Amino acid sequence: MRAYWVTGAVCTAVAARLPGSVPNEAATRAVSGGLFRVRHPAGALDVEADVDGTTPKVRRAAQPQTARRLMDGVVRLPAG
Structure with a gap:
């Protein structure tokens, strides 16, 4: 797996804030x-x-972070 899902990243960050948890012990510091x-x-x-x-x-x-733009386009509607 090349990517890390946002849900997993949020859960990891929350666990890093809990004293005594494995992620808390592994976290060197908050950015x-x-x-x-x-x-x-x-x-x-x-x-x-x-x-x-x-x-x-x-x-x-x-x-x-916001999501990257997936599409950019123009819509033309008939006048009337």
Whole structure:
């Protein structure tokens, strides 16, 4: 598998915020605040994760990048 699914990246970032979890022990640092960079064979995904570790409760988990443009076109409609 060359790609890493967004759902998996978000779950990995949330787990990296939970003290004592394997991803937490493997994570060297957050890129910026709650932003993590999850690397995979085809590149990397930046993912936000904000977790209250005492409960634990996920406050926010998101992949902030927009999708790449798949198509660009023009639609012509008849006048009238």
